[in-house]
Amino acid sequence: MEKKKSSFSGQIGFVLAAAGSAVGVGNLWRFPYLAAKDGGGLFLLIYLVLVLTFGFTLLTSDIAIGRRTKESAIGAYTKMNPKWKFLGVLTFLVPVLIMTYYAVIGGWVTKYAVIYLTGHASAAAEDGYFTSFITSPVAPVIFALLFMAVTSLIVYNGVEGGIERVSKYMMPILLVLVVVIAGYSLTLKHTDDAGQIRTGIDGFLYYLTPHFEGLTFKRFLQILLDAMSQLFFSLSVSMGIMITYGSYVKPEINLNRAVNQIEIFDTGVALLAGAMIIPAVFVFSGTDGMSAGPSLMFISLPKVFAAMGKAGNVVGILFFVTTIFATLTSCISVLESITANCMEIFHTTRKKTVLVLTVIYLTASAVIALGYSIFYFEVKLPNGSVGQLLDIMDYISNSVMMPLIALLSTILIGWIKTPDYVIDEMESSGDTFHRKKLYRVMIRYVAPVMMFVLFLQSTGILS
């Protein structure tokens, strides 16, 4: 039975849904942290160059492959070359793994939004609050299940009626909120105990100024690799999500323009997130508060909000609502990609597929959420860090599988199918693919080499 394939209503629907996937916690907590750590403007400069070359290449490839094959990762790679079905399966496994922990993070964010909305901001700023929350065996599970259930409900409602509809509301609101908070950050001013005055503008300049002090070749390479891994995590490429979303794009849509808009949206929100977080942290705690990962969002920022006084309660609400929107639209893209692959493999309906996946992932989310209490254990990861259950899932999917998939897919597209496979699709709507030459060089030569180095580095082989 040939069923009508789901699709986005048009260009805007597609761009906002794809931007919804791309804009996530990566933009809001990882990008600002890396910018602060990796030399401010120097990181920004490198990141921008990479977005326009490398990010553009991977995003274009994923979306074009999706639209050309009209399938999700497994079907798409099989259609391109039956011998490469394994790459489709590998790609499919990335969202399968990410989904086990993404709703858990969504649950943390929801918990914090609830704390601020119910006027308990000062509790969140106390030492040990975050740790005592995640190590409790009840609350993190409840919030994770709630987040998972909402995600499932949206995906259950389909591409246009669920994903597109939600993204069309949330993404514009998110953009406005980020601009408002960033604007407020710039107006901040604080005198510390030593009598030193720090302003938001100072923090903003610290963020934008390229810091070359102590720059060695090794450090430059490190910054480059940080920027690169951030980039493709941020664009949601090499995990099949953009292939799935691409498969829902109608033939008459100009993909060139869509790719540009998605890149601009994702990068714009990352830059604005830096402008909202770095000056605020800088004003109240110098650069010391810019720690990595969850502790920035759930430990440093609540302290910064508390230091803002009354205004901090409002800013806290706005910030965590923004983060819920960012996390939810990413989470639905992960579940959608799994759903779409399963529908193609098992020939089941959307509703039935989503129901089965929901049961599986409610269970998985609960287990991962308990990874800080009942199922707590520590493992030393090959990249040198120590992790729990959640970090292990994250490490396998993001540090090992994604660079490997990107590397293999550049070989498949660049050397086996040849770049014309993608270029033809980019021009199939009658539009010109302006960065055609760049694309050819990137996909055949530059991207494979860079992905190989990134793979060696992130798996710890290169250190």
Ligand code: PHE
């Ligand atoms: N792109 C998202 C971000 O920047 C992260 C993400 C990862 C989204 C995996 C979907 C799937 O945070």
